[in-house]
Amino acid sequence: MTTMDCRAMNPLSGEELVVRDEINEAIDSNRLLVLRTINSLSNPVTQIDITNEIDPIRQVVSTHLAVLQDRGFVNRDENKIELTAGGLLFLDAFDTCLETLSEEELGLLTRSDYLLPILEALTSEPYRVHEFQTALDEPPSDSTIRRALSDFVEKDWVGGGRGEYQITETGRQVLSAYTDLAASLTQLIEKAPWFQRLPPENATVPIQALADAELTISNPSSPSSVLTTALALYDRNVDRFRGMSSIYNSLLFKTYNKIQQFNIGPNYEVIVDRPTFFKMLETTDFEYQVDDEDIDGDDPLVLDTSHTLGIGIYDERKVAIGAYNKFGRGQHIAMIVSSDDRIVEWAIDLYETYREQAKHPTEMELAPY
Structure with missing residues (x-):
């Protein structure tokens, strides 16, 4: 399967989606416009806000919002609608692609299932019209191929001479822009x-670098899946562990505490958010106490806010990034684990940003609110 006809499985809905169709529907319908409108307004917004801004039929907006929610591009809480990190990155990927070709050109290119394969075939060698019958897996008629090539020549994506057609540098740029968009959307x-x-403020991850990342999802039907993955990541060959947690889990915290007490694990540093820190203080089965004399020792650093992110950095070789529900007690968690250098670098930079904001417990007012 080539990039031109790639498919992606959406874990939220269980649907197998044709990426080209998703790009075309975003362009040919008002779906991309709905997403742009949400982004241009102050989050969160309501459906009425969106309808008043772009004035389509209310039912059409509702349909687009349902699809965007299924894709994970918007979140809806009662009547409030806001863009997710996925929605922001979706818009960014489109904007990058549209620096090379227009919405009209992208819509044309993705509207049928043969235009992209024709253009892609020409990247290897020039072809005559009749030669596409063997070059393509499912070729259309010669007359259809001629019309496509004529459109490509008019746009300077393809050049023709003596009956042969070959892709131009502009055509290669167009194909590259589409390929990048499709690869990004596949990961999204x-x-x-x-x-x-x-968190939307963390929508800076290099999307395509996630291709080899492992995704683990924890929800009421599989509540321990992420915890099991997190515990399995422990490796005695890791020299240094840095972590950030925005949710308290007794088993995970006690396990890492024992590893530290008996010096059987790596040197590690942990950041927790404010609610997690006070949960540590209150929970009798953990028995944590702030050590006033141990400012450079085993006490965690504390973010003086609540958060919905977890970070684990294993040396500089592997990272685990967990993202929790914005509301609730974290029963719904999604985590990616990656050894890709680009993702590792992103995660370390993210961790260091939060570390600069964190305080030692002795610098805080020790009251929950």
């Missing part, structure tokens, strides 16, 4: 539960 679909929960 396949990692949708994670992008749906990732």
Whole structure:
């Protein structure tokens, strides 16, 4: 299967989606416009806000919002609608592609299932019209191929001479822009539960670098899946562990505490958010106490806010990034694990940003509110 006809499985809906169709529907319908409108207004917005801004039929907006929610690009809480990190990255990927070709050209290119394969075939060698019958897996008629090539020549994507057609540099740029968009959208679909929960301010991840990342989802039907994955990541060969947690889990915290007490694990540093820190203080089965004399020792650093993100950095070789529900007690978690250098670098930069904001417990007012 080529990039031109790639499919992606959406874990949120269980649908297998044709990426080209998703791009075309965003362009040919008002779906992209709805997403842009939400982004241009102050989040969160209501459906009435969107309808008043772009004035389509109310039912059409509702349909688009349902699809965008299924894709993980918007979240809806009662009547409030806001863009997710996935929605922001979706718009960014489109904007990058549209620097090379227009919405009209992108819509034309993705409207049928043969235009992209014709253009892609020409990247390897020039072809005459009749030669496409063997070059393509499912070729259309010669007359259809001629019409497509004529359109491509008019746009300077393809050049023709002596009956042969070859792709131009402009055509290669167009194909490259589409390929990048399709690759990004594939990851946004396949990692949708994670992008749906990732805080929008962290929508800076290099999307395509997630292709080899492992996704784990925890929900009421599989409540321990992410915890099991997190515990399995422990590796005695890791020299240094840095972590951030925005949710308290007794088993995970006690396990890492024992590893530290008996010096059987890596040197590690942990950041927790404010609610997690006070949960540590209150929970009798953990028995944590602030050590006033141990400012550079084993006490966690504390973010003086609540958060919905978890970070684990294993040396500089592997990272785990967990994203939690914005509301609730974290029963719904999505986590990616990656060894890709680009994702590792992104996660370390993210961790260091929060570390600069964190305080030692002795610098805080020790009251929950």
